Amino acid sequence: MNIEGDISLVRLSEALDKSEAELETQKFALDQASIVAITDARGIIRYVNQKFCEISGYSRHELVGQTHRLVNSGHHPHTFFSEMWSTISRGRVWKGEIKNRAKNGSYYWVDTTIVPFLNHKGRPYQYVAIRNDITTRKETQALLEEERARLVHSEKMASLGIMAAGV
Numbered sequence: 001m002n003i004e005g006d007i008s009l010v011r012l013s014e015a016l017d018k019s020e021a022e023l024e025t026q027k028f029a030l031d032q033a034s035i036v037a038i039t040d041a042r043g044i045i046r047y048v049n050q051k052f053c054e055i056s057g058y059s060r061h062e063l064v065g066q067t068h069r070l071v072n073s074g075h076h077p078h079t080f081f082s083e084m085w086s087t088i089s090r091g092r093v094w095k096g097e098i099k100n101r102a103k104n105g106s107y108y109w110v111d112t113t114i115v116p117f118l119n120h121k122g123r124p125y126q127y128v129a130i131r132n133d134i135t136t137r138k139e140t141q142a143l144l145e146e147e148r149a150r151l152v153h154s155e156k157m158a159s160l161g162i163m164a165a166g167v
Helices: 003-033 050-056 078-089 135-166
Strands: 035-040 045-048 094-101 107-118 124-133
Touching: 035 050, 050 107, 078 094, 078 107, 078 124, 107 135
Parallel strands: none
Antiparallel strands: 035 045, 035 124, 094 107, 107 124
16 A cells, blocks of 8 residues: 555544544433433334433343333323334334333333434334433423312312302
8 A cells, every 4th residue: 555545544544533432422421311222123122321221220131132111101002102103113203202110110201202213225223212201390290280170179169169158
């Protein structure tokens, strides 16, 4: 090889190293901020980050090789997941809120985005699920709805009491 070829290889190697370092930095940032899982085209889990293990209570070893049915809470109807799979299997991004069940039986909610990675034929070969824990928000919403229902009931009972007193 000549000097120019050697210089091109060095530059290519440096560019590759720089790209790899940037990807590692982005992966680190994502893993710090979100719950991440990667599945193959059939939905078999191939990777989970530590945040997934922490929220679900399962170890990485227990999750890899399984499907997300392991954490299915039973809260959502079958059509919910059918529509999700229909969307991502067509190569489209899916977003939604999912209620899951941890290993200890407790429930948690995640705001989820699933991104399909497409092969050269435009078909998904893997899916990356990026989730954020919204359990506290969902629990607060439920409490507010319960309180609102109690207030409406109290108002109805007060109105009924006023009507009864007038009779």
